[in-house]
Amino acid sequence: MTATRIDGKGFAAQMRGRIADQVAALKQEHGITPGLAVVLVGDDPASQIYVRSKHRQTVEAGMQSFEHRLPSDASQSELLALIGRLNADEQVHGILVQLPLPPHIDESEIINAIAVRKDVDGFTVANAGRLATGQRAMVPCTPLGCLMLLRDRLGDLSGKDAVVIGRSNIVGKPMAALLTAENATVTVAHSRTRDLPEVVRRADIVVAAVGLPGMVKGDWIKPGATVIDVGINRTGDGLVGDVDYDSAAQVADAITPVPGGVGPMTIACLLANTLTACCRMNGLGDPEGLTL
Numbered sequence: 031m032t033a034t035r036i037d038g039k040g041f042a043a044q045m046r047g048r049i050a051d052q053v054a055a056l057k058q059e060h061g062i063t064p065g066l067a068v069v070l071v072g073d074d075p076a077s078q079i080y081v082r083s084k085h086r087q088t089v090e091a092g093m094q095s096f097e098h099r100l101p102s103d104a105s106q107s108e109l110l111a112l113i114g115r116l117n118a119d120e121q122v123h124g125i126l127v128q129l130p131l132p133p134h135i136d137e138s139e140i141i142n143a144i145a146v147r148k149d150v151d152g153f154t155v156a157n158a159g160r161l162a163t164g165q166r167a168m169v170p171c172t173p174l175g176c177l178m179l180l181r182d183r184l185g186d187l188s189g190k191d192a193v194v195i196g197r198s199n200i201v202g203k204p205m206a207a208l209l210t211a212e213n214a215t216v217t218v219a220h221s222r223t224r225d226l227p228e229v230v231r232r233a234d235i236v237v238a239a240v241g242l243p244g245m246v247k248g249d250w251i252k253p254g255a256t257v258i259d260v261g262i263n264r265t266g267d268g269l270v271g272d273v274d275y276d277s278a279a280q281v282a283d284a285i286t287p288v289p290g291g292v293g294p295m296t297i298a299c300l301l302a303n304t305l306t307a308c309c310r311m312n313g314l315g316d317p318e319g320l321t322l
């Protein structure tokens with residue numbers, strides 16, 4: 031069997047098209063332009079690439095993009111002051127602080143200074159708590175993108191066995207919360223999990239978010255499973271995921287490639303969250319087909 035390749039790139043392009051249409055309508059009918067502010071501290075090369083591509087796609091969707099670049103020795107209080115200004119700026123509907131921040135910065139204090147309604151990454155404690163307790167939240171972009179691909183592929187996820195590998199605050203934990211809310215039976219596996227291959231073999235849905243190239247092998251996958259590979263690992267062979275694609279594709283029903291799977295969905299979901307934040311801030315209904 032060779033699995034269906036889940037086309038995250040194409041799905042994300044369609045989503046961006048729908049976002050651009052709704053942004054245009056918002057401008058025309060209400061004179062409002064959604065705005066996203068991105069804060070980048072220092073010159074980490076991977077972060078530079080992400081920020082550039084976020085800027086380009088924000089502008090292409092018809093939104094305003096505000097970039098704030100600070101030197102790597104920027105202080106905690108400078109950053110807090112900037113977040114304070116962005117919180118108060120009516121043209122800014124979404125605020126994203128590119129991670130990682132330099133080691134002298136208290137990352138958690140910076141993230142939690144972001145106004146909850148502008149927290150389009152969904153990383154504040156308030157949004158994480160809302161998601162965990164089933165209240166309306168800003169949902170972190172990467173797991174939101176994964177869930178959209180899963181729903182598109184499988185429809186109802188009720189009763190499915192899902193294994194999420196990785197328990198980070200930005201991917202694993204919110205992914206588990208989303209799958210639980212979809213009535214899947216969720217196992218969160220991590221670095222201390224005993225006999226990971228055996229745990230993964232139970233899963234109808236596997237979400238791998240670890241950061242180890244090709245860690246998940248084809249013989250870990252239950253025949254017919256759906257595999258979502260969040261990993262982005264730079265190797266001598268270029269970008270690869272956490273799943274050994276070739277062997278997993280022999281067994282799975284469907285699998286996301288790296289690149290071209292989850293990655294493009296993350297930025298599309300960031301734009302969706304910015305549009306959602308803008309609509310909510312202006313007392314308008316949520317945009318169509320872009321929230322859960």
Ligand code: NAD
Binds near residue numbers: 195221226
């Ligand atoms: P992280 O380092 O914060 O967390 C990794 C998790 O993997 C931890 O919870 C750890 O317990 C678990 N882990 C480590 N070794 C393990 C092992 N041997 N077996 C099982 N679990 C193990 O990473 P993260 O920020 O969640 O990112 C994970 C991967 O996803 C990285 O490759 C990252 O680049 C990628 N990522 C991709 C996107 C995207 O847009 N596609 C977004 C965010 C992260």
